[in-house]
Amino acid sequence: MKFEIHSIAETQKFAQEMARLCRGENVLITLDGDLGAGKTTWTKAFGKALGVKNTINSPTFTILKSYKQEDGKPLHHIDAYRLEGASQDLGFEDCFDEGITVIEWSHYIEDQLPDDRISISLEEGIGEDRTIVIEATGKETQEILEGYHD
Template sequence: MRIEIHSIEETQALAQAIARLCQNKHVVITLDGDLGAGKTTWTKAFGKALGVTSTINSPTFTILKSYTQGNGQPLHHIDAYRLEGASQDLGFEDCFDEGITVVEWSQFIQDQLPEDRLSLSFEEGIDENRVITMEAKGDVSKSILEGYHD
């Protein structure tokens, strides 16, 4: 599914819509795209829609940050950018087995990701224009994507 985005507000609205569909589910969402494509902006709006009250920012240097959703479940935010070339198992399975996990730069930990995941690819255009391609891989992520209506 391809979605054209023309503003930060539309990016935030997409994140909020996906968050509503993810509530009370265990799901992994991967976000890929160039620097500045909108991945962290999307994650901030997504977390806020899930009831996270802490400030969400990119965990580039810490790699993983965990927050508490409004329902008490965890929201894990992984930034795998600095893991390019890492071959060891970093123990992310624990994150993937509880709450919701958002992974930026997922291509760097591809072999550690669960099979069932919702993948969003951000393609940057001119100004705030973006194309976001969403792909479901597995039953849980398919149910989320099937529930999304533009």
């Protein structure tokens, strides 16, 4: 699925719709795009729509931050930017077992990720314009995305 968004408000609306689809699921979402493409902006709106009360910010230096969703399940936020070239097992499997995990810069840890996930690419355009590409890579995530409408 591919579409265009033209503002931060549309980025937030897209994140809210994804939160509606993912609520209550155990799912991995990978977010990729250049610096400034809106990955953290998207994650903040996504978390807020899931009822996260704490401030969500980029875990660039801590790598992983966990929050509690409204239903009590965890929302894990991983920034893999500083993990480029890391070859050891980083122990993220536990994050994939319960709740929702959002990973920015996922291509740096590609070999440690489950096969079934929702992959979101944010490609920068002019100003706030973005091209969004969403792909479900397995049966469970395909079922989640079947309910998507913008």
